Amino acid sequence: MTRTSTPRRPARRVLAFAVALALTPLTACSAGSLGSSSDSSGDGTTITWLTGADETAQATAKSIVAAFEKANPGITVKLDGKPAGGDGDNLVKTRLQTGSMADVFDYNSGSLFQQIAPEKNLTKLTGDDAVAKVDDSYDAQVSVGQDMYGVPYGTAFGGGVMYNKKVFEQLGIQVPQTWAEFTAAADKIKAAGIAPVIQTYGETWTAQLPILGDFHNIAAAEPDWAEDYTANKAKDATDPVALAGFQHLQEIHDKGWANADFASAKVPDGMRLLADGKGAMYPILSGNITTLAQAAPDKVNDVGFFALPGTDAATNGLTAWFPNGVYIPNTTKDAKLEASKKLLAFIASPAGCDAQSQASPPTGPYLVEGCTLPSDVPQVTKDVQAYFDADKQSPALEFLSPVKGPNLEQICVEVGSGITPATDAAKLYDQDVQKQAQQLGLEGW
Template identity: 30%
Template sequence: MQRKGWPALAGALLLTTVLSACGSNDGGDKAGSNNGAAANNGAAADNGAAADGGAAADDGAAADNGAAASDGAAGGAKSDKAFTIRVGAWFLDERPYMVQFKQDVEAAYAKLYPKAKIQWDVVLGATYFDKLKAQFASGSAPDVAFYQGVDFATSGNLADLSGEPWVSRLNDGAQKDAQTHAGGKTYGVPMGLSIGGGVWYNKQLFADLSLTPPKTAQELFDAADKIKASGKTPITLGFKDQWTAQMFFSNWLNSYGLDNPTLGKDVYDGKTKIAEDPTIQKVYQNFEQMKAKGYFNKNAISIDWPQSGQMFASGEAAMIVQGPWMPGANADNIAKGGFDTFDIGFFPLASDSGKVAMTLGSNEALGINAKTELMQESKDLVNLITTADIISPFMAGDGALTSFTDVSVTYSDPAMNEVQAAVDASTVLTSQFVSYLPASSITNLLDELTKVVSGVKFNAGDLKAAQTSLEKDKATVVLPAE
């Protein structure tokens, strides 16, 4: 695995890809990169399993014994202090692994503080982040908060946790995670490292057509030709959820961008114009070609992510571009829909020459309110959440790679092993093109992509709107660390 641009890890899951301009319309944890809006711009992200269709992704989490024991916080001392500690989150729904996570945390915390009560302040979806910002502004934020976007840290809302015992246990990727680290300090726990998305495929359908995972853009087109000829939809899109469009676009642009690694910074600095860059144009031309050849579902821009997931689970479509939650979401969709079971595989989107870039970073980050009156109690809570028994099952359910050197994760679906292999074989990016753009400019790019997928001929001149928005809103961009 080659790394570019450390220490500015801005992925999920994934982050500036998956995290850009997303909102959950199904009540799941799709709100707030690793995988929404770019993490560096502080907008909501999406880690994608729908509350009603993305149930427990992986239930097998194996933990190493290196993590601190859950009753070892605060030196192992117990306290009879009675208090209520508030924990804010946008994704803690009723999926089994989420329910188990809350139960595990409550049980472990009761060993430290028998008279304490944990109040889970959960607002499902993207509105959580607006509420959290307002709470910080009014002094009413939770004591402990899950968050996305490094701006929560750089704005002074989160406590500096650099001296906490779990920091030394973070692995290489987690130490450089963009939304939990800033200015040489650690402000949050990366709750696992997530990819910014990729292509999940129906292994049975591929086998029936004697197809192997594509390693170049042309091989992807060739595979799509065979799939279409068989009567199946090659790739299902749910572009009604615009974050899925950004995921697809950014993943492909990341790989093509390896030939021009300074593209984002050059555009930001005014050295390159968005509408004039051939790399950006190439990605739009790919989408135009795929639309013209009928590789997408006809309702690509009118259905949302859950509907596209159902289409994939039913066997009607051979491929879907989504994040690491896909194995669990697909298994749940198959069970609920009564569809025939099939194994899924994973491969990243490659350039014409076969180059592959992937983003990697935390999706959910966990921090502490800098103004909490329960600072030690909050630190103890965060510390126990990092223990293997608690965080490993969470990572497995989230489809995330481990962020700790002493915590391992066992996945129930072997497809996650293909994700790890893809990460190992790719160039891992810590920032990407959209990291250098304001949200308004990203919206312009996605609007153009939607037009192309709807059948409108691509015109590079239409990208000038994104350039105009960049120049107008440039001051809102929080640049990735160099």
């Protein structure tokens, strides 16, 4: 994927609300059973919700629908399925453009949300009961100016480092808050015969995390960086703070910190190394705790999570990815509009959060007032929650800028494999970004 997009792996989705396998769209079902979409259900109202067609997305939506219909017996919700990735994006945009969108649909938040022309296509929810319990940190991800259009669906997650707590305890290592502390820890771990930093280039998207997860440090040092980046006034290759992520990736290779099989290892392999204490630190998205749970279910709580450190411990914090949003197109009218708003209000409520948790264990915090995590969530999830509780997080770049380049993961693999130096890689990515920005017709490019 890209510097400004959530890294993807084939047929995966890190959160309960996510999309995975690309299945045939338009499979309709209501709270778990197949059926066709109609305008009414007895004397009540029927609305349709377009969501992911994969098993996880459907299971989560069905759990919500079952609880919602029980609380709102006059409303029936039918589910439509959409494919993952670009096909799903195209389906959403086509339906909005043709006025054929379902009454409710879920889609990206952040910069990708801006690409579906919210002012033209969506129903404003500012001040409505539907958004009353949404956490302030999420507002900007589904807003244009002062107008808010959606509610969070699923949980937030972070880009940082999963680490083996037992290895840290045995070696007397504290969680690093600066890169200097990180390097000292890595050297100590290597001296103990353990791979300090796990890399899994068998799934190339994972190579990006030392860069993607470093954005909080860029934003802390240069608050206007995302805006300047979008305007072609800031570059990775010429800004020392932005270049640091590329340099850290090179350092991992040059100091021999990576596991021996880094070139072919995949995420489950990395998780097993981490769980077994054969690797100590794994730069990864926190949502991949689900993979850890599958690879080593008895060792999930041996693993914690910390944000990628920068130069200043005082500003250390998490680069956060925010949940998708649920939206109402402006073609939804009258009784269906009122029913749709009730569904959104339910999703963004403690009852809605509980319904999601029942379908799939949360991998991060719900950004809804009154929602709490189950007591038995993994330590990684608790650690991510702590950054939100302390307000020590900032959005990943993809939520602040539409500027993208498609080749970041390949460039990162080359840096992490010792093929391309960090400075050259940053220049290559700046060129990659320029092509994409020009295709988008952005000013200044």
